[in-house]
Amino acid sequence: MASPGTSAPQPELPEQNCGYREVQYWDRRYQGAADSAPYEWFGNFSSFRALLEPELRPEDRILVLGCGNSALSYELFLGGFPDVTSVDYSSVVVAAMRARYAHVPKLRWETMDVRALGFPSGSFDVVLEKGTLDALLAGEQDPWTVSAEGVHTVEQVLSEVSRVLAPGGRFISLTSAAPHFRTRHYAQACYGWSLRHATYGSGFHFHLYLMHKGKELTGTQLALGAQLLSPSRSPTSPGFLQDSDHEDFLSAIQL
Secondary structure (H helix, E strand, O other), X not given: OOOOOOOOOOOOOOOOHHHXXXXXXXXXXXXXXXXXXXXXXXXXXXXXXXXXXXXXXXXXXXXXXXXXXXXXXXXXXXXXXXXXXEEEOOHHHHHHHHHHOOOOOOOXXXXXXXXXXXXXXXXXXXXXXXXXXXXXXXXXXXXXXXXXXXXXXXXXXXXXXXXXXXXXXEEEEEEOOOHHHHHHHHOOHHHOEEEEEEEEOOOOOEEEEEEEEOEOOOHHHHHHHHHOOOOOOOOOOOOOOOOOXXXXXXXHOOO
C-alpha cells in the first residue's frame, strides 16, 4: 500500500469506497504486482520502525494481515525478524509476492481471509496489520456511528487475532483512525489484551495501537469499549463521507 506525498503512480480506484472491501477490486488492482513498486499506505517501515522494533524479538513468529504488495514483510526480514507469514485474500497479490520474494524462501505467503484465519490457536507471537481494518470499513457513511455490519466485521478480525496470538503476544495496528474512533473497537475485555496508543509521521500523523495479550484494559478504556454496544452520534459529527472520495479516504475515514 504509498503514503501521502510519495510519487508512486496512483492505482485504479474503485467506483465507490465500499469497493475497497471487495476481493475482486484487489485482484484487479494487483494484476502485475510482481513487477510494480510496493504501495505503502500509512508510511513505509522507516516511518514507524522506532516504535515497532522495541515490541519485537528476533525469535517472534510474526503474522502480517492484509499484506497487499507492501514491502513490510520483507523489511521485517531484513531487520532481523526472519519468521514472517503474510496473508491476503487476493490470490493475485499472494502469487505476485511469492514471485517477487522467491529469493527469500523463509518468507511465507498465504491466501486467507483475515476474518477466518486458517491457523491453530496460539500460532503467533506478533500480529501486524497496516490499513487492513480501514479497508474493510471503507464505505461506512458516519465515522461516529459505525454500522452493525462494520462492528461485526471488526469483531470477526479481532477475535481471530486474539485466538491466533500466543499468551504474551502482541497485536500491532497501524491506521489513520484516531483514538476517539478506533479505541472502542480494541477496548473489549473478551480479547484479553491491554491497549496502548502512539502516533508517528511528520505533518500528518498516523496511529499505532499496541495490544498485549494477557494484560488488562484500564477502566477508562473499558468504558469507551462499552460505547460500541450503544453508540450515540457526537454533536460534532462531521457528517457523511461521500463515495466520491479518492485514494486518501484512508486518511479521512476515521473508523
